[in-house]
Amino acid sequence: MSGVLELVGSLLTVAFLAQVVRISVPYLLAALGGALCERSGVVDLALEAKLLCGAFAAAVVGHDTGSVALAIVAGAAAGMAVGAVQALWAIRLGADQIVTGVALNLAAYGLTRYLLQVRYGQGANSPRFDGIGAEVWLSPLVWLAALLTAGAIVVVGFTRLGLRLRAAGERPDATAAAGVPVGRTRLVAVLLGSALAGVGGAQLSLSVNGFVAEMSAGRGYVALAAVIMGGWRPAWVAAVCLAFGAAEALQARMQGAGTGLPPELVRLLPYVVALVLLATLRGRGRPPAALGRPE
Amino acid sequence: MSARRWADELAAAAVALLAATAAGSLLMILAGASPLEVWRTLAARTLGDAYGVGQVIFRATPLVLTGLAVAVPLRAGLFNIGGEGQMIAAALACAVVGAALPAGTPAVVALPVVLAVAMVGGGAVGAATGALRAYRGAHEVIVAILLNAILGGVALWLGNEWLFVGDGTRTATVVEGARFGELGLRGSGASWSVLVALAAAAAVGWLELRSTAGHAWRMIGGGPDAARAAGIDVARGRLTALAAGGALAGLAGAHFVLGHKHAFEEGLGRGQGFLGVAVALLAQGRPAAIVLSALVFGALAQGGLGVAELVPKELVDVLQAVVVLVAAATLGRVTTIGGGRR
Numbered sequence A: 001m002s003g004v005l006e007l008v009g010s011l012l013t014v015a016f017l018a019q020v021v022r023i024s025v026p027y028l029l030a031a032l033g034g035a036l037c038e039r040s041g042v043v044d045l046a047l048e049a050k051l052l053c054g055a056f057a058a059a060v061v062g063h064d065t066g067s068v069a070l071a072i073v074a075g076a077a078a079g080m081a082v083g084a085v086q087a088l089w090a091i092r093l094g095a096d097q098i099v100t101g102v103a104l105n106l107a108a109y110g111l112t113r114y115l116l117q118v119r120y121g122q123g124a125n126s127p128r129f130d131g132i133g134a135e136v137w138l139s140p141l142v143w144l145a146a147l148l149t150a151g152a153i154v155v156v157g158f159t160r161l162g163l164r165l166r167a168a169g170e171r172p173d174a175t176a177a178a179g180v181p182v183g184r185t186r187l188v189a190v191l192l193g194s195a196l197a198g199v200g201g202a203q204l205s206l207s208v209n210g211f212v213a214e215m216s217a218g219r220g221y222v223a224l225a226a227v228i229m230g231g232w233r234p235a236w237v238a239a240v241c242l243a244f245g246a247a248e249a250l251q252a253r254m255q256g257a258g259t260g261l262p263p264e265l266v267r268l269l270p271y272v273v274a275l276v277l278l279a280t281l282r283g284r285g286r287p288p289a290a291l292g293r294p295e
Numbered sequence B: 001m002s003a004r005r006w007a008d009e010l011a012a013a014a015v016a017l018l019a020a021t022a023a024g025s026l027l028m029i030l031a032g033a034s035p036l037e038v039w040r041t042l043a044a045r046t047l048g049d050a051y052g053v054g055q056v057i058f059r060a061t062p063l064v065l066t067g068l069a070v071a072v073p074l075r076a077g078l079f080n081i082g083g084e085g086q087m088i089a090a091a092l093a094c095a096v097v098g099a100a101l102p103a104g105t106p107a108v109v110a111l112p113v114v115l116a117v118a119m120v121g122g123g124a125v126g127a128a129t130g131a132l133r134a135y136r137g138a139h140e141v142i143v144a145i146l147l148n149a150i151l152g153g154v155a156l157w158l159g160n161e162w163l164f165v166g167d168g169t170r171t172a173t174v175v176e177g178a179r180f181g182e183l184g185l186r187g188s189g190a191s192w193s194v195l196v197a198l199a200a201a202a203a204v205g206w207l208e209l210r211s212t213a214g215h216a217w218r219m220i221g222g223g224p225d226a227a228r229a230a231g232i233d234v235a236r237g238r239l240t241a242l243a244a245g246g247a248l249a250g251l252a253g254a255h256f257v258l259g260h261k262h263a264f265e266e267g268l269g270r271g272q273g274f275l276g277v278a279v280a281l282l283a284q285g286r287p288a289a290i291v292l293s294a295l296v297f298g299a300l301a302q303g304g305l306g307v308a309e310l311v312p313k314e315l316v317d318v319l320q321a322v323v324v325l326v327a328a329a330t331l332g333r334v335t336t337i338g339g340g341r342r
Helices: A002-011 A014-039 A047-065 A068-092 A097-120 A140-158 A160-170 A172-177 A182-206 A219-229 A234-257 A269-280 B003-030 B035-047 B050-075 B083-100 B107-136 B140-163 B193-210 B212-222 B224-229 B234-261 B272-282 B287-306 B315-331
Strands: none
Touching: A002 A014, A002 A234, A014 A047, A014 A140, A014 A160, A014 A182, A014 A219, A014 A234, A047 A068, A047 A097, A047 A182, A047 A219, A068 A097, A068 A140, A068 A182, A068 B315, A097 B272, A097 B315, A140 A160, A140 A182, A140 A234, A160 A172, A160 A182, A172 A182, A182 A219, A219 A234, A219 A269, A219 B140, A234 A269, A269 B107, A269 B140, B003 B035, B003 B272, B003 B287, B003 B315, B035 B050, B035 B287, B050 B083, B050 B193, B050 B212, B050 B234, B050 B272, B050 B287, B083 B107, B083 B140, B083 B234, B083 B272, B107 B140, B107 B234, B193 B212, B193 B234, B193 B287, B212 B224, B212 B234, B224 B234, B234 B272, B272 B287, B272 B315, B287 B315
């Protein structure tokens, strides 16, 4: 009983808040990137690949140059590289967007491990370097994430680009008739969203000062669940991501606090929360009408 | 089906394999290896002797089943990425039942029982995913990914708490009668469970072409609105398609328990569910082609180990993904998005 009280007490601290923020950043950036992409009408199942490639590129550049800023840029660029393939497949080739996303994720898992072997001769980790570490309030990435979150909300809701990409996602035919190039609008949305997700990946590797194989660990899929639960509206999506971050931080605390619950099950908390919300929260929002459909 | 369509599909598969060969060669050069030497070694280590062939069959067996597990729901426009979780549930269930059977149970009784348990285990997971999609509008891909993670954790918990014997992460061994014997190809892992895979491919072929369920799946995959107008219960069709897919993945789980490990182990069959996506797409979802496609991927998986001293074995994972990616580009739109009412 005292264990539970201690646990509750530890949740009302700045340290816990910091933990929530640190865990939420990859979810936030990936999910907002996903929202941008999906609002324009392109399904974003490749978030996992963007996180993983972003994490890998950030770790390599961070290790080679020692610069956190360059590492973040590399993360964004890697995310955009994945997004470029995704956009080519979805917009030009008319490929199935769900299958494409899953294929990109599989490719990212294989490619990052392969390059890890080729470059460092190691199967599981990249060499350690001075990244950001567990720092939260002084981390440039955390503040950048806050800025990007606000930016994404403003861009989608209140700018001309936002209006165009929402139109492309709802009524591509009418949008094209109004003289807006649908394909190009979607390309811009996908690339911007992918850059966000790539930065989210950079947070994964920079916050532990190295890349670990498969370190995205399903976060891209959870982020997409957050997009759906947030009804494709960036502000709501951001709120859902913070809730996921809190759930994950809570499970970390519960494992430490010895609540008597089996650790194998406590670890599953974020997934269970996501599944329950997905199953019950219907009607919050509806997908963009032209989601997954080529022009 | 017209000869033209066959030719198109064959061409698409050839393009996918060529692209994978090209991408693979590039990656080999990147790693400082000679592509020619790597490909030659890969061929020699798989098709060169009876052991290599046996290992290819051994690796292809679960891939036939996980490929079918993807192909059947895909007919109905659903993407089954939940093979991993379905395999775990099935493998654990059939290992527990297989170990609980009386020691002298003959194979004619034991095998059908444990196979049925595996199909029910995997099918239940598939049905749950299908129900959430069909009646709650939750996308099957997200649900399945979450379920994969959850089931992996739950299996580990059940094992650690009650089922694992000794200090390891392995359950009790199944009885003699609930095992598939080895094919006897020079000590390779190939077992008679390959017959289960072939029978499943034949059954799926029949189901899709001749049964009312198969007809409903094809109608739904062609367009939910048209299917609804034709009086087909779309929600029910989606549920049964994913349940059937789950049952097939369950048989893949059974292969690892009954034909290989003779128990459930943590991490058993990991990755084979995802690989089924590649197998199914290269075969364009056709059951007979899935057998061939599984052999191709089985050879790649086995060959990847054979060339590990020349290039990192992760190369094979990239090649598999390239095949899926190129197949996606040639296939066009095959899945559907949206809730049960649409």
